[in-house]
Amino acid sequence: MPELPDVETFKRGFQATSLHRTISRVETLDESILQDITSVELDRQLAGREFEESRRHGKYLFGHVQGNGYVVFHFGMTGYLEAAEKNTEPPRHTRVLFHFEDGGSLAYISVRKFGYVSLTPTMEAFISEHGLGPDALAEDFDFTAFKSALDGKSSAIKSALMDQARIAGIGNDYSDEILFQAGVHPKRPADGLNEDQSHKLFSAMKQVLTAAIEAGADPSRMPDSFLLPHRKNGEPCPGCGGTVRAEKIAGRTAYYCPKCQS
DNA sequence: ACATTGACCTGAGAGC
DNA sequence: TGCTCTCAGGTCAATG
Numbered sequence: 001m002p003e004l005p006d007v008e009t010f011k012r013g014f015q016a017t018s019l020h021r022t023i024s025r026v027e028t029l030d031e032s033i034l035q036d037i038t039s040v041e042l043d044r045q046l047a048g049r050e051f052e053e054s055r056r057h058g059k060y061l062f063g064h065v066q067g068n069g070y071v072v073f074h075f076g077m078t079g080y081l082e083a084a085e086k087n088t089e090p091p092r093h094t095r096v097l098f099h100f101e102d103g104g105s106l107a108y109i110s111v112r113k114f115g116y117v118s119l120t121p122t123m124e125a126f127i128s129e130h131g132l133g134p135d136a137l138a139e140d141f142d143f144t145a146f147k148s149a150l151d152g153k154s155s156a157i158k159s160a161l162m163d164q165a166r167i168a169g170i171g172n173d174y175s176d177e178i179l180f181q182a183g184v185h186p187k188r189p190a191d192g193l194n195e196d197q198s199h200k201l202f203s204a205m206k207q208v209l210t211a212a213i214e215a216g217a218d219p220s221r222m223p224d225s226f227l228l229p230h231r232k233n234g235e236p237c238p239g240c241g242g243t244v245r246a247e248k249i250a251g252r253t254a255y256y257c258p259k260c261q262s
Numbered sequence: 263a264c265a266t267t268g269a270c271c272t273g274a275g276a277g278c
Numbered sequence: 279t280g281c282t283c284t285c286a287g288g289t290c291a292a293t294g
Contacts (some may be wrong), residue, residue: 001287059288077287078272093272112271114288130289155265164289172287251267252287 002075002115003059004136004169005212010073010081011056014063014106017083021100022050033095033108035072035116045119046071046098055123057135058168062123069121076114082107136169137209146202153190159250160190161205170205172252173228174212178204180227180239185261186247186254231255 002010023046028039037045051063051071062070073081082091085104090097096108096117108117120126133149134141149166150157160166161175170178179186182204184197193201208226215221219228225238233246237257247254 003288074288076271076289110271111273112287114271153265159265162288250265253285 001077001171001173002079003171003174004056004209005174005215005217006080007056007059007061007075007169008137008213009217010075011054011061013083014051014054014061014081017104018063018098018100018106019051019053021102021104023047024099024101027097027099028095029090029097030095030113033110033113033116035118037119042096042117042119045069057123057127058132058164059171060126060132060168062120062126069119070123070126072116072118072120072126073108074115074117076110076112076116078112079108079110079115082109131165132168133164133166134168136167136205141167143199143202146205147198150190150193150198154192155190156186156249157184157188157190157193157201158186158252158254162252169209172254173231174208176231176255177212177226177228178208179261180256181208181225183261185258186249186256227255227257 026043026046028034028042031039034042045068046065049066049068052066053064055062059074061073063073064070083104083106087103090105090107091109093111094107094109098106134145150160153160158175158179161170161178162172176186178201182201184193184201211223222228227238227244230236230238230244233244235244237244237260239257239260242257242259244255245258
């Protein structure tokens with residue numbers, strides 16, 4: 001489930017807790033969670049160094065290691081980070097544990113092991129290797145760029161929004177929210193929107209993601225007008241009071257209001 | 263060349 | 279009560 005707003009929230013937590021603390025060692029509790037690196041090598045590359053800053057692209061979080069590339073965090077659908085100040089027992093399903101010299105730690109937790117931890121020399125290399133499109137909230141990702149991202153896609157707009165090669169950061173939950181706020185039916189062909197609808201969709205994308213970040217990606221703190229807390233079949237639509245409907249679109253369960261989204 | 267579908271993984275909740 | 283079944287979904291490989 002971690003999509004752009006969730007990962008941005010993790011990033012803020014990471015920055016508040018894990019920068020500028022010397023890493024004493026990296027303990028990998030589940031080797032299979034590492035991608036393109038071994039636990040021995042990860043520890044060797046990080047021990048004695050510290051995280052200097054962190055950045056996000058789409059659903060990926062990058063921790064810049066002083067003088068040595070970036071640790072990549074991907075969260076799959078059940079991943080998150082948790083920092084601890086004392087030498088306590090790590091949370092259940094901790095897969096990688098970064099120990100700091102001062103006794104604190106940062107845990108990468110993932111129940112369903114869909115995510116991974118990796119190390120990359122540069123963000124740019126990682127982004128191009130994984131074919132990621134522009135970040136949905138990047139300042140230079142403007143309306144013109146948005147339109148060309150959707151260009152030449154005749155299938156459902158919902159799957160275009162979720163296509164990380166076109167736009168990075170939007171997943172199943174937030175694509176539903178964006179389409180709901182824009183009043184666009186999820187099955188509409190991506191390249192079949194008129195100028196006005198494209199505009200609505202673009203500003204809904206920016207607004208939804210920004211508001212979700214402000215709410216700390218917690219649905220219970222989001223505006224009343226949001227569909228997200230009502231993302232269940234048969235729930236009342238926050239727009240018209242009608243009934244929210246569930247339907248499989250491109251293999252994913254889409255929730256939408258047939259009345260508000262034409 | 264494109265679009266869609268299934269495997270991966272584990273736990274929660276439903277149904278019998 | 280307790281077992282089994284289904285579903286959740288990001289990404290990538292395989293299929294249509």
